[in-house]
Amino acid sequence: MAEMKRQMSLNCFLFGMGHHEAAWRFRDADPQQMMDIKYFQRLAQIAEEAKFDSVFLADGLSGGKSFSNFFEPLTFLSSIASVTKHIGLIGTVSTTYTEPYNLARYFASLDYISKGRAGWNIVTTGSEDAAYNFNKNSHLEHVKRYERANEFLEVTTALWDSWEDEALTFDKSSGDFADSSKIREIHHVGPAFQVKGPLNIPRSPQGYPVLVQAGSSPSGREFGARFAEVIYTMQSNIEEARQFYKDVKARLLKYGRSGDQMKILPGVAVILGETESEAREKEQELNALINPEIGLRRLSALTGVDMFSYPLDGPMPELPDAEQINGQRTKYKIFVDLAKRENLTIRQLLHRTAAGRGDFTIVGTAAQVADQLEEWFLTRACDGFNIMPPYFPGGLEEFSQKVIPELQRRGLFRTEYTGSTLRENLGLSRPVNQFAAAVAER
């Protein structure tokens, strides 16, 4: 029997009217749809029709004067679950501003609702503004946030294992509904959390949600190597992506994990045209719609420097060292490097990063896009991609109708869902129950 060819995992990153900053102003876009769940349900259905592994909703815990998603991920994905059957549902929730007992319940419930399609994108929330919404005068330092995140995952994975798979018996004749020897208190006591358990939801179809993570700092990579099953990452070129891939996969050994139990998916913004020049024109059309004020606000937040006080068509000002950034350090580095390398003005940097906000951007025909995705995939720069359509629904439809069939022809992507859970479709194993395994070893 021939070994099955390695295939890409593709995630569809949902984001307002599209990932390009000016998507909501593009052609016939109707931004009112951003408040309408039916619009997003339709996007998820288009992605499912195209056999994407999953849809993903990012999140933030502050803001209001800029916008991306107005829906909160857990409620949003639960609603999407009802109108889809196969596609995975990945949502961002912060370990810094939730309690592990609540979070474990949200995702166990979503995993039941979706019959095994839940994924959790674990973030530690680097934004100072979020702290002000959660009783803090300043936010937790980078390292402290990851200490908390590590303990948070110890607690939630224990809670998800607090029921064995076979704990529910529902014995109508005896009146016993569960085998109580298979439901355990966890008695976690640590620096950040004390949690007795058990969870009040039985072990869910996937055991627990697929654990997704995007931190690229050393503590982020170490956390990812310990827990993450999918890594979203921002990579500006194939060489750096290959280095990242190698580095992160090598770290798995230390935690007794194998390389195939983690999928690394860089973000890719794709602007498609029938010809390359049509694609370039589309990019220019989108960039012409940018409101510099929004871009400057975002750049100021990223850098901690007030960009409004510098001329838009002048050079980038001197910027602090990356180590001083307590937030999105990796993104910061990518922006700074790009501006330096290509000697960009502030406006040029805004344009260059408008489609992908720092993620790798491909502008071209379906074949050109497929060529690049194939090269990244086959040379182990990644295991697939986090696809960021510049505008919805058109950008997703075009990718689905043109790029995906091309990838399928090349044998690089599935033509049918083969698994019934997100784990199965991603080729990830269902986690062994830590408590049941401990008993079995005795």
Add this chain to the structure above:
Amino acid sequence: MAEMKRQMSLNCFLFGMGHHEAAWRFRDADPQQMMDIKYFQRLAQIAEEAKFDSVFLADGLSGGKSFSNFFEPLTFLSSIASVTKHIGLIGTVSTTYTEPYNLARYFASLDYISKGRAGWNIVTTGSEDAAYNFNKNSHLEHVKRYERANEFLEVTTALWDSWEDEALTFDKSSGDFADSSKIREIHHVGPAFQVKGPLNIPRSPQGYPVLVQAGSSPSGREFGARFAEVIYTMQSNIEEARQFYKDVKARLLKYGRSGDQMKILPGVAVILGETESEAREKEQELNALINPEIGLRRLSALTGVDMFSYPLDGPMPELPDAEQINGQRTKYKIFVDLAKRENLTIRQLLHRTAAGRGDFTIVGTAAQVADQLEEWFLTRACDGFNIMPPYFPGGLEEFSQKVIPELQRRGLFRTEYTGSTLRENLGLSRPVNQFAAAVAER
């Protein structure tokens, strides 16, 4: 034009396989369905077909060795929203174990997802066991919990008002998506919370979710009078229900609120038969299925007394004063009074409270049930009911097919939904935005 006749509000209280403790063992019940969202979606659709105002999911933050609902309310209701159009979606969330910024987002998002059908049942979580899952060695005292709840509501209502209804402009030509003068930071600083705001979700269709509450203690009633628009209450007889109704409505004046802006809905467990004796037989059939161990565990938790150390067919032991109960005090009083008044053995008390767990229980024909509901409603013991079918789906189907048409014939209940939001169907006004109103007054 004739004044419209006052009509009942009816809520359908979803609860596992039914409210009777032994529902999951009853006849052809399939308890595996409790893990299947499609089962609950169908229940919500039956309730919507019958024109119930809302479905309601209770919640707890501990447990595991007993069961009721395995779904978490916010994810559950978001999923139900996708397969229904009119019915309100009310979920329990605790103010003691969540953060106001998170909670405000969950419900704003659910209100968008459901297009204005969200309701929040506000609880303060009296259970000691929940505290152990949230980093506490003991739980907050009753009074402290309500102090926190009051401040929690001040914060969440301010967050929900932090965007004016007209804040979003989506001006494609200028590139401005919002009128930033209509989006405000709230700068809340109080003993329990510091929250800067604004929320990162615009003001939702209902302004904010319908606020529901069930506390019956003096601090609970005062909190309800200040904030609650719907009151769930446990009343064991019509006289006490009338006193409660009068007391709570009188408290509204102090907060400048009118009586019609609060709906008081006692819980009612209804066991129906074609004849009264058939209904009684059904009750006995259900009671014969009770596993006394589960009842004793529940009774021990309620009273703080180990009921396993007393003979099941002997009298109730001496019990502490209600004031010593830091938990469900009202329910405790009802149980103790009932046992004393009717001189019940422990087993008899378990049987008498098995269907409604302390809530008023009616056993009889559809006409008998309608008579009692009508009397309670017309004599101002309530504004409607929180209906607790003893078993699902049968108990809900029978109520819908037999009692509701009888109430409709008497002009006591709607025959069609007239509003498009839960607020409109309940006859509650949409809240005025506190910040916009303050500006208008200047």
